Every structure is written in C-alpha cells, then in structure tokens.
Amino acid sequence: MANILIVYGTTEGQTAKIAQHIGARLEQQGHEATSMLASDAMEMDLAGYDPVVVGASVHEGRYQKDVRQFVEAHQATLEPRRTAFFSVSLGAVSADPQERAEVDKLMQEFCSSCGWTPSLTRSFAGALRYTQYSWLKRQVMRHIVAKEGGPTDTTQDFEFTDWDDVSRFAEELVDS
Numbered sequence: 001m002a003n004i005l006i007v008y009g010t011t012e013g014q015t016a017k018i019a020q021h022i023g024a025r026l027e028q029q030g031h032e033a034t035s036m037l038a039s040d041a042m043e044m045d046l047a048g049y050d051p052v053v054v055g056a057s058v059h060e061g062r063y064q065k066d067v068r069q070f071v072e073a074h075q076a077t078l079e080p081r082r083t084a085f086f087s088v089s090l091g092a093v094s095a096d097p098q099e100r101a102e103v104d105k106l107m108q109e110f111c112s113s114c115g116w117t118p119s120l121t122r123s124f125a126g127a128l129r130y131t132q133y134s135w136l137k138r139q140v141m142r143h144i145v146a147k148e149g150g151p152t153d154t155t156q157d158f159e160f161t162d163w164d165d166v167s168r169f170a171e172e173l174v175d176s
C-alpha cells in the first residue's frame, strides 16, 4: 500500500477537483492519499510519501507561484524520488496542435527551471467557469474561446476534463 501526497495550486477550483479525483481513485485501490494546497504544504516533511504528486493550472502562460515555491523549496527531496507533475489548462483541449505543444513546452520549462525531473508528467484539459469569472475576465475568456471555436454561452460553465484519463494517471502513479 502506497502513501501518496498530492500538492496542487488552483485558481478556479478545477485542479483541486482533479487532485481529489486522483486521491479518491487511489483510495479505492487501497492506498492512502492526502491532497493539499501548495500554500499549506510549504513546511511539509515529504519523507513518508511515495510518490509525491504536484499539480498546477495555467493562467496567462504560467503556473501558480505557490506551486513553483513548493517545488523549489523541496527540490532536493523531490528530485531523487518517484514524483509526478500534472498540468491543467484549456490549451490541452485545443484543436490547434501548436496550442497543445505550447502546454507541453510550458510543463517541461517549469520542471527544468525548478531543477526537477518528475518520473511521470501529464497534461489534462481543465474547465471554463464563466459564471465564476468577473465581468472583464468573462469577456476576455469568451473572446479567446470564440477564436478557438469553443463554447461562448457565458451563462454556463464547461468542463473538458477527461475523468477516465485522470483515473488512468492515478493508476500509473502507483504502477510505475
């Protein structure tokens, strides 16, 4: 039985939902899983956890600052261990292969700039939470999404996450 720590950053909640789904899937398989915000995990002793999983979402081409701070603070502990990183974005669901490649590049640049080589990385599609955005953010997101041919009804939220893919990632974490 593995004892897994999932540390994440989230701005509108989708990465938290994915972290919880990973934790629930692992618990179903008889493992122990703890998920927590990166901002609450800065002082954590990672010694008893294997693997340690880190997740973050993309906003304006970057991941949450707290997640970078967590990885940098724990780099020496993370680097030699079994670890994983997952990215959450809308670029991951884009029809444009260049947009998807941008997300992959961002993941690689993030990890290498932290001096960290996770054993497993994965890019998940996130969500559009029009109803949670401020008026300005809603207009900006609608404009960006319209250019991509995505949904523009701002009275609704849209979730693009493939939950089966998230479950498969959880299984790979402990199988690898």
Ligand SMILES: Cc1cc2nc3c(=O)[nH]c(=O)nc-3n(C[C@H](O)[C@H](O)[C@H](O)COP(=O)(O)O)c2cc1C
Residues within 6 Å of the ligand: 009, 010, 011, 012, 013, 014, 015, 016, 057, 058, 059, 060, 061, 062, 088, 089, 090, 091, 092, 103, 125, 126, 127, 128, 129, 137, 141
């Ligand atoms: C203001 C804003 C900026 C965003 N910028 C990007 C971006 O640069 N690239 C991208 O692929 N997705 C971008 N997204 C989409 C988010 O990554 C997506 O909504 C994700 O589900 C957010 O996860 P969270 O709820 O955990 O923060 C942006 C979303 C918002 C609201």
